[in-house]
Every structure is written in C-alpha cells, then in structure tokens.
Amino acid sequence: MSASKNAYTASRAKTNGTITTEKSSIIFWFLVVFTGLFMFWAPFQRALFNGGTYDFERSIYSASVWSSIILLLIAILAFFVFKLNEQKDVLTILVLLMPLTYVISLSNSASHYLATNMVYIQMLYATFFILGVFLTKNKLGTSIVAALFMISGYFVVVFGLLYWLGNGNFAGHLVGWFALMDASSAYLYRDAIMTDSNGLRLTSVFQYANTYAAFLITLSLSALFFIVKSRKWYTVLPHAFLLVPIIVSFWLTLSRGAIVVIPVVFLIMLFFFSISRQILALVQLALAFITSLIILQKVTDIGIGLQKTPSASESWHGWSILLLASVVFTALAIVIQLFVAPWLERITARFDAKKYATFILPIAAIVIGVVGAVLIINDTGFKNILPDNVKTRVENINFQQHSVLERGTFYKDAVKLWSDYPIIGAGGGAWASLYEKYQNNPYTSRQAHNFALQYLVEAGALGFLAFVGFVIAVLVFYIRSYIKSAKEKRDLHFLFFIVTISLLVHSMIDFDLSYVYLGAVLFLALGGMLSNSSSAPLRLKSKSIAIHKAFPALLAVLSIVFFFISATLVSANSSYKQTLEVIKKSQDYNQIVTPLDKAISLHPAHPDYLLTGQVSRIGILLQVANQVQKEDPAKAETFTNQAQDLLNQLLKKEPHNRSVAMQQLNMLLVKGKKQEALDWANAQIPNYPWYTDMYEKSMSLNIDLANQAREKNNTQEYNTRLDSALATYKEVLSRVDSLKNLPKEQAQGREFVITPNIALSVGQISFMRGDLAAAAANIQPHITENLDDQTNRVLIRWYLAILQKQGSKDQPLYDKLIAKDPAEKQNIEAIVATNFAAK
Numbered sequence: 001m002s003a004s005k006n007a008y009t010a011s012r013a014k015t016n017g018t019i020t021t022e023k024s025s026i027i028f029w030f031l032v033v034f035t036g037l038f039m040f041w042a043p044f045q046r047a048l049f050n051g052g053t054y055d056f057e058r059s060i061y062s063a064s065v066w067s068s069i070i071l072l073l074i075a076i077l078a079f080f081v082f083k084l085n086e087q088k089d090v091l092t093i094l095v096l097l098m099p100l101t102y103v104i105s106l107s108n109s110a111s112h113y114l115a116t117n118m119v120y121i122q123m124l125y126a127t128f129f130i131l132g133v134f135l136t137k138n139k140l141g142t143s144i145v146a147a148l149f150m151i152s153g154y155f156v157v158v159f160g161l162l163y164w165l166g167n168g169n170f171a172g173h174l175v176g177w178f179a180l181m182d183a184s185s186a187y188l189y190r191d192a193i194m195t196d197s198n199g200l201r202l203t204s205v206f207q208y209a210n211t212y213a214a215f216l217i218t219l220s221l222s223a224l225f226f227i228v229k230s231r232k233w234y235t236v237l238p239h240a241f242l243l244v245p246i247i248v249s250f251w252l253t254l255s256r257g258a259i260v261v262i263p264v265v266f267l268i269m270l271f272f273f274s275i276s277r278q279i280l281a282l283v284q285l286a287l288a289f290i291t292s293l294i295i296l297q298k299v300t301d302i303g304i305g306l307q308k309t310p311s312a313s314e315s316w317h318g319w320s321i322l323l324l325a326s327v328v329f330t331a332l333a334i335v336i337q338l339f340v341a342p343w344l345e346r347i348t349a350r351f352d353a354k355k356y357a358t359f360i361l362p363i364a365a366i367v368i369g370v371v372g373a374v375l376i377i378n379d380t381g382f383k384n385i386l387p388d389n390v391k392t393r394v395e396n397i398n399f400q401q402h403s404v405l406e407r408g409t410f411y412k413d414a415v416k417l418w419s420d421y422p423i424i425g426a427g428g429g430a431w432a433s434l435y436e437k438y439q440n441n442p443y444t445s446r447q448a449h450n451f452a453l454q455y456l457v458e459a460g461a462l463g464f465l466a467f468v469g470f471v472i473a474v475l476v477f478y479i480r481s482y483i484k485s486a487k488e489k490r491d492l493h494f495l496f497f498i499v500t501i502s503l504l505v506h507s508m509i510d511f512d513l514s515y516v517y518l519g520a521v522l523f524l525a526l527g528g529m530l531s532n533s534s535s536a537p538l539r540l541k542s543k544s545i546a547i548h549k550a551f552p553a554l555l556a557v558l559s560i561v562f563f564f565i566s567a568t569l570v571s572a573n574s575s576y577k578q579t580l581e582v583i584k585k586s587q588d589y590n591q592i593v594t595p596l597d598k599a600i601s602l603h604p605a606h607p608d609y610l611l612t613g614q615v616s617r618i619g620i621l622l623q624v625a626n627q628v629q630k631e632d633p634a635k636a637e638t639f640t641n642q643a644q645d646l647l648n649q650l651l652k653k654e655p656h657n658r659s660v661a662m663q664q665l666n667m668l669l670v671k672g673k674k675q676e677a678l679d680w681a682n683a684q685i686p687n688y689p690w691y692t693d694m695y696e697k698s699m700s701l702n703i704d705l706a707n708q709a710r711e712k713n714n715t716q717e718y719n720t721r722l723d724s725a726l727a728t729y730k731e732v733l734s735r736v737d738s739l740k741n742l743p744k745e746q747a748q749g750r751e752f753v754i755t756p757n758i759a760l761s762v763g764q765i766s767f768m769r770g771d772l773a774a775a776a777a778n779i780q781p782h783i784t785e786n787l788d789d790q791t792n793r794v795l796i797r798w799y800l801a802i803l804q805k806q807g808s809k810d811q812p813l814y815d816k817l818i819a820k821d822p823a824e825k826q827n828i829e830a831i832v833a834t835n836f837a838a839k
Contacts, residue, residue, distance in 0.1 A: 044179035048516035101463030109427025118428020132527020160204030213258030425460030442690035443749030
C-alpha cells in the first residue's frame with residue numbers, strides 16, 4: 001500500500017477525525033489547475049448557459065468531458081484518503097442522488113434531448129461538489145480556491161467595464177483566443193451590453209443583466225468579507241480597489257430584483273459576524289455604495305455615449321473617474337481596517353459574549369433599510385442622486401409592475417405543470433418543453449425564473465426533496481461547526497457560505513442556475529462548506545475494505561462512462577458544425593449529408609440535427625423530394641418516407657416540441673391525409689393553446705372535409721364539420737376575451753387575435769350557410785392592400801364573391817385583384833355559382 005501511495009503521491013493526515021488531502025499530492029495540484037482553468041474559461045463560454053440548442057451545448061459537453069477526467073482523478077485520490085467514518089462523509093456520497101433523480105425522471109421526460117443534457121449537467125455538479133470537498137480540506141487548497149474565484153470574478157467585472165467604457169475591441173483581443181465570441185467577429189463578445197425597453201444594460205459575459213447582477217451580489221459581498229476580516233493593507237487593497245467597480249457595474253445592470261435581494265443576503269451575512277465586524281461591514285459597504293453613487297451618473301452617461309460614438313478621450317475620462325473613486329475608497333477602507341477596526345474590536349469585545357447581542361445590529365439595519373427604501377422609492381429627494389435610467393428602475397420597484405406580475409404567472413403555471421408530474425417530474429428541460437401547454441397567457445419564456453419551481457417540475461417531489469434535504473444538511477453541518485469553531489477556522493470557509501446563500505436567494509426570482517458555470521460554483525461552494533464541517537461519527541462502523549472503497553470505485557466507473565458519452569456528444573456537435581461549414585461552400589447532397597449523418601449517428605434524435613437546426617436531415621430530404629417530384633415521383637416518395645421515418649423517431653423522443661408537431665401536420669397535408677391532419681391539429685391544440693396556427697388548420701380542414709361531405713350529399717356530416725369549425729372559433733374568442741382580465745400593468749406576451757385565416761374560415765362558414773352579411777362582416781376588416789400575400793388575395797376573392805351574391809360590388813378592389821391575377825375572375829365566379837346547401 002505504501003508503494004501505491006508513493007506512486008500517486010497522495011498522503012493522509014488525520015485532523016480532528018477527518019481525512020486531509022496533503023499539498024504534496026500531485027493529484028491535488030492537478031485539481032487546483034483544473035479549477036483555475038475552469039474559473040477563467042467557463043464564464044467566457046456564455047457562462048455555460050443551458051439554452052437547449054446546438055449553439056449552447058458544445059461548451060457544456062466540453063466541460064462534462066473535463067469534469068469526467070477530474071472525477072477519475074478524485075476517484076484515484078479517494079482510494080487512498082476516503083473513509084466512511086463520519087455523518088458528513090455520507091453526504092459526499094449522497095450528492096449522487098441529484099443526477100440519479102434526473103435519471104429516474106428520464107422515464108417520464110417531456111424532451112429526451114433536454115432531459116439527458118440535465119443528467120450530464122447534474123453529474124458535473126456532483127463532480128464539483130466532491131471536488132470542493134477534497135480540494136478544500138486543507139488551508140492551502142481553501143485559499144487557492146477562494147483566490148481563483150475572486151480573481152476570475154474580478155476579471156469578469158473588468159471585462160464588462162471595458163465594453164461599457166468603449167474598449168470592447170481590446171477586451172475581445174484579451175479573451176478572443178479562448179472565449180466563445182460572436183460569429184460575426186473574432187473579437188466581439190455578443191451582448192456584453194444589451195439593450196431592452198429600459199435602455200442599455202451591462203451584462204458582461206452572461207448576456208443577461210439580471211444574472212450578472214446576481215453574480216455581482218456574490219462578488220461584492222465576498223470582497224466585503226475579505227476587506228473586513230483583514231488587518232493587513234496589502235490584503236485589503238485588491239478587494240477594496242475592485243469593490244467600487246463591482247457596485248458601479250451592479251447599478252449598470254438596472255436589475256430591480258438584485259436591488260431587492262442584496263440587502264437580504266447582506267443581512268444574512270451579518271448574523272454570522274461579531275458586532276465589530278457588523279459595524280465594519282455596514283460602514284465599508286455604505287462607503288462603497290456612496291462612492292459609486294457619486295460617480296454613477298457620469299460613468300453612465302459616458303458609457304451610453306461611447307456605445308453610440310467611440311472616443312478614446314471620453315473612454316479615458318470614464319476610466320479616470322472610476323479609477324480615482326476606487327483609489328479614494330481603497331485608501332479609506334485601508335485606514336478603517338488598520339486603525340478603526342482594532343479599536344472597534346476592543347470596545348465591542350464585551351458585548352460579543354452576550355447572548356443575542358449580534359442580532360441587534362442586523363435588526364436595526366433592517367429597520368434603517370426599510371426606511372431608506374421608502375425614502376428612495378417614494379417621491380423624495382434621495383432618489384435624485386441616481387442617474388435617470390437607474391432612478392426609473394428604482395421607482396418601478398413594486399408588486400404591481402410587469403416583471404413581478406409576469407413572474408407570479410410563471411410560478412402559478414409551474415405549479416399547474418408540476419401537479420401533472422408530481423412524483424418524478426417531467427425530466428430536465430420540462431418547463432421549456434411544456435410551459436406553453438399550461439401558460440395562463442401567451443408569454444414566451446423557456447425559463448421559469450425560479451430555480452426551486454423549475455427543479456420541482458423537472459425532478460418532481462422526489463428530486464426536489466433530495467436536493468433541498470441535501471442543501472439543508474450541508475448548511476446544518478456548516479452552521480453547527482461555525483458556531484463551535486475558532487475565528488480563524490470560521491473565516492477560512494465563510495466565502496463558500498456567501499457564495500451559496502447569494503446564488504440560492506437570487507435564483508428564487510430568476511434563472512441564474514440555468515448557467516452551468518454558476519451551478520458548478522454553487523456546488524463547489526457547498527463542497528467547501530462541508531469539508532470544513534465536523535460531524536458525529538457513524539454508528540455503523542466497519543473495517544471492511546469493500547465498504548470504504550466502493551465509493552471511489554463507483555466514481556471511477558461513472559467518470560469513465562460519462563467521459564465517453566460526453567466525448568461522443570462533442571464529436572457529434574463537431575460533425576454538425578462541419579455540416580454548417582460545408583453548406584456555405586457546396587450544395588452537393590453527399591458532401592452535406594456525410595457529416596450530418598455522422599452527427600445523427602453519434603447523437604440520435606437530436607432535434608437540431610434532424611429538424612430544428614439551421615440545416616436538418618428532414619429538411620434536406622424534403623427539399624430533395626420536392627426537386628425530383630416532377631422527374632421521378634417514386635424517388636421523391638422514397639425521400640419523403642425517409643423524412644417521415646426520422647420524424648416518427650423524433651416524435652417519440654420529443655413529443656412536446658412544437659416545431660416537430662408542425663412538421664408532422666405539414667407532412668400529413670402534403671400526403672393529402674386531411675382527416676389525419678385534422679385529428680393531429682385537434683390533438684395539438686391543448687398542447688399549444690396560445691398559438692393560432694393549429695386553430696387555423698383545424699378550421700380550414702373542417703371546411704374542406706365539409707365540402708367533401710356536401711359533394712357526397714352527406715348533410716349530417718356537412719353540418720357537423722361546420723359546427724366543429726365554429727366551436728374551434730369560439731374557443732379562440734374565449735381566449736382572446738380572457739386576456740382582457742390581465743392586470744393592466746402586465747403585458748400579455750405574444751399577440752393572440754383573430755387572424756386573417758381564422759376570419760376567412762368563419763366568413764366562409766357564414767357564406768356557406770347563407771348569412772352573407774355576417775360573412776362580409778368577418779372578412780372585410782382583415783383585407784389589406786398587399787396583393788402579394790396569398791391569404792389576403794383569398795380574403796378579397798371571397799369578399800368580392802359575397803358582394804356579388806348580395807347584388808353589390810367594390811369595383812376598385814375588383815380591378816386591382818384582376819390586374820394582379822386575371823384568373824381570379826373565374827375563381828370569384830366559381831364561388832358565386834357553387835350551391836353550398838347540402839342536399
């Protein structure tokens with residue numbers, strides 16, 4: 001065994017009953033290097049956002065490959081250092097419950113593609129948790145992990161400010177060699193600054209301002225902690241120097257939710273501090289915020305101007321203001337920590353020993369905070385110190401503004417969704433796949449904007465309770481140990497508590513943890529919290545080697561399995577990327593489909609590869625079938641059948657993908673299977689109740705089939721079909737009316753109205769039943785001047801036929817239509833001449 005230890009240079013040292021990974025371990029330094037690379041690489045891959053499409057998946061799969069390698073290294077290390085002795089050691093094993101519950105939910109998944117992706121992501125999270133446990137068992141490892149998080153975070157802040165202050169090209173050159181840059185430019189990071197209805201918003205690497213704000217909450221409070229715990233100027237300096245830029249960046253995100261959340265997280269943090277540190281934290285944070293507010297208007301105006309008109313002098317002006325403010329605050333922060341802090345600690349020492357003394361200041365801060373919030377939000381002079389765009393956002397913080405009402409709707413709809421999949425959930429990506437079926441109004445949001453509810457609908461009560469129980473257990477172990485520990489030991493791992501609380505609290509109002517980078521950081525922090533915790537020995541002890549080595553063996557097996565799966569998926573993504581490159585240069589069928597078929601063979605039933613991507617196998621097959629239809633109908637049918645076979649496979653894996661559902665409808669229509677198409681459209685309406693296309697198809701198909709019944713003199717079927725179409729129309733009307741009940745502050749989302757196609761169908765039914773006035777009233781309002789639009793021409797055709805039937809006419813409109821297409825004269829006459837009364 002000793003020889004084996006030397007081979008891996010992993011040694012064991014017992015400290016307070018726990019196994020400690022020594023700094024002499026080669027594997028330890030491999031883990032350190034990996035963590036460092038990840039901390040700097042992952043944020044610049046759009047923070048590994050789980051967007052559920054080809055565009056986002058490659059970075060996640062690549063991260064999964066590397067995390068599998070790390071898991072194998074941990075497994076090797078665990079063979080020598082892991083012992084199942086304490087209660088907390090069980091948690092290191094139980095983290096695997098998270099990916100396991102997602103594996104279980106696969107059997108019920110709404111989208112196989114999204115659900116399997118979440119299994120890989122959950123396995124990555126479990127790896128980072130175990131990494132945190134093993135890497136932070138000693139002081140050196142803990143210090144390194146903390147430094148890597150802070151330095152990489154500061155780099156993200158500087159990167160964002162470079163874009164804000166007009167140095168985007170320089171920022172792009174800094175990271176362009178490894179970051180996921182915009183396709184249009186190798187040195188442009190897409191949406192580092194985004195524009196929405198609120199104006200320009202800083203997003204840095206996240207491409208989403210609210211999540212960047214959540215990250216900045218984590219980073220600012222972490223920096224504050226390092227400031228207030230230090231008595232050395234060179235330790236205070238870097239954190240103090242970056243705190244003002246962090247807070248300025250925080251304001252520039254224009255995130256209302258973050259403004260509400262930061263005091264909550266700060267107050268939670270205060271409860272863990274001594275009275276002297278509480279005072280220091282309040283003073284330092286207040287000074288940092290005041291400093292940021294003094295320069296905020298100027299930095300905001302300069303940044304907005306630079307986005308319109310680049311200027312080196314203005315850019316330097318903005319940086320000089322920011323740097324000067326940072327220097328001033330840093331000097332104040334150092335003076336306070338070197339001279340005020342020791343004095344404050346001495347005079348408050350006697351109060352720290354008193355029970356509940358540390359609760360007084362946080363409670364007072366809550367009262368002061370509420371008063372301050374009232375003064376700022378209400379019509380007082382306090383808010384006038386804010387820039388106009390920030391002031392507008394602050395003024396709109398209330399429970400009746402759009403984003404709050406919209407989130408409330410998301411949450412209610414998520415509960416409705418969960419109630420249909422209560423135990424094991426509907427698999428990863430369940431919300432993105434199913435929300436359209438349950439939504440109260442036609443909003444568009446593939447994220448539930450609440451991590452807990454999104455987790456609940458994905459993994460069900462089983463998975464959700466496993467996650468919540470796991471996090472609570474880690475927190476309980478940590479807090480118990482924190483209370484019992486000496487000051488130095490408390491400080492060593494407190495950063496991980498700040499990270500955990502910040503991310504979890506803000507994720508309750510947004511989708512921060514859909515960014516795999518932030519999820520990995522969260523689980524790394526949870527592992528860091530657990531590694532420093534003490535816990536009771538396990539009652540059931542055994543010296544059996546099998547029991548102690550089973551967990552490392554399991555990790556080794558899992559690492560190998562997930563390595564090969566992830567590597568295969570990266571290869572498939574590369575093949576699809578090659579397809580996109582080929583199609584830019586060649587239209588040769590074989591050259592295009594060779595890499596595409598390889599991608600499909602490596603990653604079967606991928607929606608983008610088969611149908612929904614920029615280039616798809618089904619799309620190519622149908623395009624080729626259309627090209628050869630006239631020359632070789634049999635060959636065209638072969639291609640069409642191949643497309644249908646692939647579509648059938650996709651339907652089994654992606655039964656709730658709207659694009660797949662629409663393609664199946666189109667395939668049925670192409671084949672002339674009107675009854676099957678009608679049945680399909682009617683079956684899909686409940687799944688997509690706020691999209692009008694299925695309603696349109698259902699109504700038009702019912703009218704077509706009614707006409708077929710009329711020709712067969714089947715009066716009963718004729719009327720039944722028309723009544724069915726009208727019932728569909730009434731359902732649309734009912735939904736249109738229901739939108740009027742939304743609060744006036746809440747936008748309804750996508751437009752949902754009586755479309756020209758629906759109006760045409762209703763007008764046709766009225767015409768067919770002899771109600772000419774109603775037919776004209778339904779059709780006429782939807783007629784436009786655009787005679788190139790086919791639907792508009794059909795509307796005009798029927799409208800003119802109705803007028804002729806009434807003994808009236810619209811000569812100018814008639815002349816325009818005939819001038820566009822002389823054949824319309826016969827079309828109108830055919831409608832007028834047809835006897836629509838069934839015999």
